[in-house]
Amino acid sequence: xxxxxxxxxxxxxxxxxxxxxxxxxxxxxxxxxxxxxxxxxxxxxxxxxxxxxxxxxxxxxxxxxxxxxxxxxxxxxxxxxxxxxxxxxxxxxxxxxxxxxxxxxxxxxxxxxxxxxxxxxxxxxxxxxxxxxxxxxxxxxxxxxxxxxxxxxxxxxxxxxxxxxxxxxxxxxxxxxxxxxxxxxxxxxxxxxxxxxxxxxxxxxxxxxxxxxxxxxxxxxxxxxxxxxxxxxxxxxxxxxxxxxxxxxxxxxxxxxxxxxxxxxxxxxxxxxxxxxxxxxxxxxxxxxxxxxxxxxxxxxxxxxxxxxxxxxxxxxxxxxxxxxxxxxxxxxxxxxxxxxxxxxxxxxxxxxxxxxxxxxxxxxxxxxxxxxxxxxxxxxxxxxxxxxxxxxxxxxxxxxxxxxxxxxxxxxxxxxxxxxxxxxxxxxxxxxxxxxxxxxxxxxxxxxxxxxxxxxxxxxxxxxxxxxxxxxxxxxxxxxxxxxxxxxxxxxxxxxxxxxxxx
Amino acid sequence: xxxxxxxxxxxxxxxxxxxxxxxxxxxxxxxxxxxxxxxxxxxxxxxxxxxxxxxxxxxxxxxxxxxxxxxxxxxxxxxxxxxxxxxxxxxxxxxxxxxxxxxxxxxxxxxxxxxxxxxxxxxxxxxxxxxxxxxxxxxxxxxxxxxxxxxxxxxxxxxxxxxxxxxxxxxxxxxxxxxxxxxxxxxxxxxxxxxxxxxxxxxxxxxxxxxxxxxxxxxxxxxxxxxxxxxxxxx
Numbered sequence: 161x162x163x164x165x166x167x168x169x170x171x172x173x174x175x176x177x178x179x180x181x182x183x184x185x186x187x188x189x190x191x192x193x194x195x196x197x198x199x200x201x202x203x204x205x206x207x208x209x210x211x212x213x214x215x216x217x218x219x220x221x222x223x224x225x226x227x228x229x230x231x232x233x234x235x236x237x238x239x240x241x242x243x244x245x246x247x248x249x250x251x252x253x254x255x256x257x258x259x260x261x262x263x264x265x266x267x268x269x270x271x272x273x274x275x276x277x278x279x280x281x282x283x284x285x286x287x288x289x290x291x292x293x294x295x296x297x298x299x300x301x302x303x304x305x306x307x308x309x310x311x312x313x314x315x316x317x318x319x320x321x322x323x324x325x326x327x328x329x330x331x332x333x334x335x336x337x338x339x340x341x342x343x344x345x346x347x348x349x350x351x352x353x354x355x356x357x358x359x360x361x362x363x364x365x366x367x368x369x370x371x372x373x374x375x376x377x378x379x380x381x382x383x384x385x386x387x388x389x390x391x392x393x394x395x396x397x398x399x400x401x402x403x404x405x406x407x408x409x410x411x412x413x414x415x416x417x418x419x420x421x422x423x424x425x426x427x428x429x430x431x432x433x434x435x436x437x438x439x440x441x442x443x444x445x446x447x448x449x450x451x452x453x454x455x456x457x458x459x460x461x462x463x464x465x466x467x468x469x470x471x472x473x474x475x476x477x478x479x480x481x482x483x484x485x486x487x488x489x490x491x492x493x494x495x496x497x498x499x500x501x502x503x504x505x506x507x508x509x510x511x512x513x514x515x516x517x518x519x520x521x522x523x524x525x526x527x528x529x530x531x532x533x534x535x536x537x538x539x540x541x542x543x544x545x546x547x548x549x550x551x552x553x554x555x556x557x558x559x560x561x562x563x564x565x566x567x568x569x570x571x572x573x574x575x576x577x578x579x580x581x582x583x584x585x586x587x588x589x590x591x592x593x594x595x596x597x598x599x600x601x602x603x604x605x606x607x608x609x610x611x612x613x614x615x616x617x618x619x620x621x622x623x624x625x626x627x628x629x630x631x632x633x634x635x636x637x638x639x640x641x642x643x644x645x646x647x648x649x650x651x652x653x654x655x656x657x658x659x660x661x662x663x664x
Numbered sequence: 665x666x667x668x669x670x671x672x673x674x675x676x677x678x679x680x681x682x683x684x685x686x687x688x689x690x691x692x693x694x695x696x697x698x699x700x701x702x703x704x705x706x707x708x709x710x711x712x713x714x715x716x717x718x719x720x721x722x723x724x725x726x727x728x729x730x731x732x733x734x735x736x737x738x739x740x741x742x743x744x745x746x747x748x749x750x751x752x753x754x755x756x757x758x759x760x761x762x763x764x765x766x767x768x769x770x771x772x773x774x775x776x777x778x779x780x781x782x783x784x785x786x787x788x789x790x791x792x793x794x795x796x797x798x799x800x801x802x803x804x805x806x807x808x809x810x811x812x813x814x815x816x817x818x819x820x821x822x823x824x825x826x827x828x829x830x831x832x833x834x835x836x837x838x839x840x841x842x843x844x845x846x847x848x849x850x851x852x853x854x855x856x857x858x859x860x861x862x863x864x865x866x867x868x869x870x871x872x873x874x875x876x877x878x879x880x881x882x883x884x885x886x887x888x889x890x891x892x893x894x895x896x897x898x899x
Contacts, residue, residue, distance in 0.1 A: 326846035
């Protein structure tokens, strides 16, 4: 029931926010209230709570509670940022709908339902915000089509694989538990694993499917990145991991060549993604390619079998998404505060905005990680399991590229100020008589709060970005643990579902 | 072999071919509407009435969302701006129809072979294509045909409207193929399919609207619109 409450809040709230987008004040009020309620609903998800609905089961889990609460919290934070920075509610509504679809997709044991809903959520969060971004009116078709293609292709691939698995020729029905694994079936299972990996490459923007990620990050506000390339992508990875865990892992298939191919693709993504982030000078591209690099690490979870790799994959994707959501918040506020995204023009930014500097430092720590951090351990585990030494050591070194491409931003930030940064007003909170700022209305006590918010919107946005960084770092430290997220993990339900997938 | 089901499957395929090959937007929308509305009836036994009604209403809503976004395109005489106007399928409807027929044959063969592997099935020989025609084989054939004709417009077109129409047919094709190969989906999966269909329609509507607006901007400022797009500023 607790998952259903989250969905029943987020879905209509998101639809209402989207439809009311022209009336910004009302849309923000509805959207932020819905998102805040969604945080409470997600935090109350109960692992033992299983509800039969429409011929299937919807159940909570500890992992879903962690993921859902983090996801909803970031929806709130980015909604607040969009309100403070004057971006408009174009992203908030689709983010809520994506949260609702993602929650259901992760709460059902049937991966066919999961992939279908996650595909729907991704399409919405990718394209609908373009209607509210004024700069998209001229070029939105190109960017929109570029985002739709990989999402629909990945959904298409995963649904085909799920259909095959549930067919009489799939491993769920054709596998002889007492006999040897037929070579044709083993070949088909290998192709299915490659299809799932290809879907992940497309959906997360791993090499060579990375171009659309960079274009999207360049064209859209930074608040549009986490719903599509962060939380939605994480949910997609989690459902994929669950499918592999239930369908392929229990068989005797070795899948050595397939794992090698996926390992090569993952290693290339980690190395080239890191290099690209180092080479680019604007903060949106740095964000985009750091996400691409994270996708490479997530892909490693499919290059190795076993519960250790699966658990590490779950820990990694949650940690990476949370930290990069914090980075997206920093990019969003920095771009709006200083009016530029070029590294050369941002010199001295941390001296002008110390709170942003503190937020960025937390993001840097989370992105690099420290021993005993869940994200750090998960990355090391995945590299050790998926790649042979010394390749794993080489790739591990490049996985620490955030030290370079994020570290130099921090070094630039404490250096001498550029003209653009020097021209920006300070970030101290304005109060007293100055709080009214350019307020033209009546100066009554009830109008003081809106006036304060309006005058101090940039410092408040910086504070919100710092909070996002704190949450991201916390999730990176704690991770998901070994708890499952997708499906109905501990309810003890063993009923075969119509798609042939037995609930774990 | 149920002739009504065969007729429904035929209608789905004809609708899909019309949707991706028609030059007129209205004709394409009719094709989409027929394909989407007929597909829920490709099942034996039919799903519960509530599920059926939900899928039919969802199909109608999806077609309507695209219809709303399609406005009369301005008459385009400048060949440099011709890309802003839909041109339909580049290979023409006969070639698209032949592709659909080929996909049908492959789909029937796949379904027949799967039926032969099914231990609880009627024991049909893999060579008996006609004898193996059933609701699942019709769904497989119609789904694969829709996928084949829609994959290029959905994933390869640069036009908003053409992408939207291809997207809808592709989604419907995947859902049909999934049902034909993997068995009748649960009601919740059916609802999820409706959600994906409506979402695809919303996305297609947004893309079509953005394309129409950029075309209107091009007519107000044809020279300016041909200049390289300026860098995007957020907010």
